[in-house]
Amino acid sequence: MQLLANTTSPYVRIVQIAMIEKGLDPELIIVDPWADDPRLRAANVAMRVPSLILDDGTPLTESILIAQWLEITRPAPEWPSLLGDANHCAGILSRTGVALGGIDASIITLITRKVTAPTLFDDTPIGQRRQRTMIEAMNRVDELFANADIASLTGQAPTLDIISAITLFDYQQFRYGDQPWLPKTPRLRALSEAMCARASVRETLPR
Numbered sequence: 001m002q003l004l005a006n007t008t009s010p011y012v013r014i015v016q017i018a019m020i021e022k023g024l025d026p027e028l029i030i031v032d033p034w035a036d037d038p039r040l041r042a043a044n045v046a047m048r049v050p051s052l053i054l055d056d057g058t059p060l061t062e063s064i065l066i067a068q069w070l071e072i073t074r075p076a077p078e079w080p081s082l083l084g085d086a087n088h089c090a091g092i093l094s095r096t097g098v099a100l101g102g103i104d105a106s107i108i109t110l111i112t113r114k115v116t117a118p119t120l121f122d123d124t125p126i127g128q129r130r131q132r133t134m135i136e137a138m139n140r141v142d143e144l145f146a147n148a149d150i151a152s153l154t155g156q157a158p159t160l161d162i163i164s165a166i167t168l169f170d171y172q173q174f175r176y177g178d179q180p181w182l183p184k185t186p187r188l189r190a191l192s193e194a195m196c197a198r199a200s201v202r203e204t205l206p207r
Helices: 010-021 038-043 063-073 089-115 118-122 125-144 160-176 186-195
Strands: 002-005 027-030 051-053 059-061
Touching: 002 010, 002 038, 010 063, 010 089, 010 160, 038 051, 038 059, 059 063, 089 118, 089 125, 089 160, 118 125, 125 160, 125 186, 160 186
Parallel strands: 002 027
Antiparallel strands: 002 051, 051 059
16 A cells, blocks of 8 residues: 655644554655645545555545545454444544644645735635634644543554544644644643654654
């Protein structure tokens, strides 16, 4: 298998963590989504990473779709589940959705800045709405993990909500860590720092 990726995408990181925890180690192919890379174009009509090319040549796109494929092809109990059991799946997916909303707003802001300018986008109603989404997502995820036993979480493979939460936090710090509007989220920070004890998290930090 080949994973078309870059070293900063939060969507790539979600897939990388999940694949490592599922015992998979695809060949990593670094591509530039901003360039017209024929390998990425052939695998993904939207020219986005991650794009996973299976052994038989089948391309899989979008991080959540790849996560679904992983859950089906490497199911529990042989492999750690990304979604938990039937009693916890809805909660995990709900928390994942909050984190992904913040990640989406972060990426949209970054991309729009590239084609305009920070001052041209950030002060627009859409730019302000995206910033509000990032702030609210960080705060909500922080609250959602208020009662979590963080120490115990590091001893088990992370589910999709934890993967998405720490990916949101680390990406925000990577891209917007110097911004005064970025909220303080001590529980999310503690979760991110604790989960770095796992190789899947530590080795996929954005850089």
